[in-house]
Amino acid sequence: MKSPEIPTNEKERLKALKEYSILDTLPEIEYDDITQLASQICGTAISTISLIDEKRQWFKSKVGLKVNATGREMSFCGHAIVEPDKIFTVKDSRLDERFQDNPLVIGEPRVIFYTGVPLVSPEGFALGTLCVIDDQPKELNNSQLKSLKSLSNQVVSLFELRKSKMLLERLSNDLERRNIELEKFAQVAAHDIKSPLNNISSLTEILLNQFSKELGEEARMMVQMLDTSSQTLRELVDGILEHSKSDHILSGNQSFFNLNKLINKCVELLDIHKYCFFITEFDETMISVNKVALKQILLNLISNAIKYNNKCKVEIKIRFSEDLNFYNFEIQDNGVGIDPKYQAKIFDLFEVVALQDRFGKRGTGIGLSTVKKLVEGLGGSIQVKSKVGEGSTFKFSIAKQDFE
Numbered sequence: 001m002k003s004p005e006i007p008t009n010e011k012e013r014l015k016a017l018k019e020y021s022i023l024d025t026l027p028e029i030e031y032d033d034i035t036q037l038a039s040q041i042c043g044t045a046i047s048t049i050s051l052i053d054e055k056r057q058w059f060k061s062k063v064g065l066k067v068n069a070t071g072r073e074m075s076f077c078g079h080a081i082v083e084p085d086k087i088f089t090v091k092d093s094r095l096d097e098r099f100q101d102n103p104l105v106i107g108e109p110r111v112i113f114y115t116g117v118p119l120v121s122p123e124g125f126a127l128g129t130l131c132v133i134d135d136q137p138k139e140l141n142n143s144q145l146k147s148l149k150s151l152s153n154q155v156v157s158l159f160e161l162r163k164s165k166m167l168l169e170r171l172s173n174d175l176e177r178r179n180i181e182l183e184k185f186a187q188v189a190a191h192d193i194k195s196p197l198n199n200i201s202s203l204t205e206i207l208l209n210q211f212s213k214e215l216g217e218e219a220r221m222m223v224q225m226l227d228t229s230s231q232t233l234r235e236l237v238d239g240i241l242e243h244s245k246s247d248h249i250l251s252g253n254q255s256f257f258n259l260n261k262l263i264n265k266c267v268e269l270l271d272i273h274k275y276c277f278f279i280t281e282f283d284e285t286m287i288s289v290n291k292v293a294l295k296q297i298l299l300n301l302i303s304n305a306i307k308y309n310n311k312c313k314v315e316i317k318i319r320f321s322e323d324l325n326f327y328n329f330e331i332q333d334n335g336v337g338i339d340p341k342y343q344a345k346i347f348d349l350f351e352v353v354a355l356q357d358r359f360g361k362r363g364t365g366i367g368l369s370t371v372k373k374l375v376e377g378l379g380g381s382i383q384v385k386s387k388v389g390e391g392s393t394f395k396f397s398i399a400k401q402d403f404e
Contacts, residue, residue, distance in 0.1 A: 001098070004072065004075060005082050013126065028060075031049055035049055042148065043138075046109060048129075050128045050131060053072075057078065060128075076093075077131060081127075112136055113132075116130070117131070119155055122160065249290070252290050255288070259287050266298045270302060287322075287327055293374045301331045309333060311335070316331065326400060327400060332392070332393040337386045338386040347368050380398040
């Protein structure tokens with residue numbers, strides 16, 4: 001018996017094989033279907049997908065064979081991978097001095113006929129073979145050889161799909177871990193920043209309320225500026241924290257609830273009845289979505305409709321409809337409107353369009369970015385139509401999901 005030669009690129013070949021993490025994995029129907037088909041097309045009792053590592057040939061899939069692996073030194077496939085660009089055929093091993101006394105020939109499974117197509121990676125490494133075996137002398141015709149070659153390409157495609165899936169899973173896990181770390185950092189940073197900000201706010205309040213007379217006009221203005229700046233920074237920190245929590249919000253479960261009651265709850269939280277005329281232009285409606293995420297979206301959009309409005313009486317209209325795949329929402333206001341040149345940018349993080357709102361505060365550029373992230377995380381989309389001086393209409397959709 002002659003043992004197979006070792007390929008000249010053996011070190012690199014073994015490294016490429018290990019990158020697929022496929023050795024010693026459980027059977028998979030996709031591979032078993034290929035060996036079954038190869039055996040039928042070629043009319044052989046045995047077919048295998050064999051992978052060659054340092055000391056053995058291991059069968060990812062097999063038909064008509066009981067063992068899961070054999071030694072590399074007696075493998076036919078070990079010979080086949082030496083020339084990756086050729087199909088390796090032994091018509092009658094009893095007449096071939098390389099295999100005459102091979103244990104696989106003189107004993108079970110009696111490998112008399114063998115044809116193996118190397119499984120070549122995109123980088124050119126022969127990982128193993130798709131082979132057909134029989135206990136009688138045989139020769140495949142051109143049609144059978146072409147079919148076997150096509151099936152070998154399918155095996156390599158499955159290998160590549162496996163590698164891509166593992167890469168995506170690894171990247172996804174890394175991204176999830178980084179997001180968790182970022183959320184934790186944002187929470188800690190927000191706490192560490194807000195504590196001194198609260199102290200500053202308390203101090204400025206005391207100075208303005210209790211020592212206003214002792215302070216000169218210029219000093220009072222400086223204290224007021226300090227108070228305003230601390231409030232603005234606190235709102236920025238709250239916005240960053242809210243944005244960082246959006247992934248956690250999206251991971252929550254959906255629930256079946258009354259949309260009208262949710263909107264009324266948002267209105268109560270914002271306490272807007274005294275200066276806002278609020279209309280819902282739809283009947284009592286039950287929907288099934290991520291309630292926490294939708295509540296956050298509505299709070300942000302309704303709050304913006306109030307803040308960026310210079311009318312004595314703010315008017316807000318909410319419309320709702322649904323089709324086969326989506327819940328559709330519209331929030332219309334009679335506010336200041338948005339200049340067309342800024343409309344494409346308003347959903348970008350930290351993009352601030354208005355100099356200040358009706359309360360004299362400057363926005364953080366975080367709220368609408370968070371809204372967009374939540375809407376898209378719920379399988380929908382959002383857009384705005386606006387005219388300066390007349391108001392804006394935000395339209396967004398949320399994909400319907402089966403309620404469990």
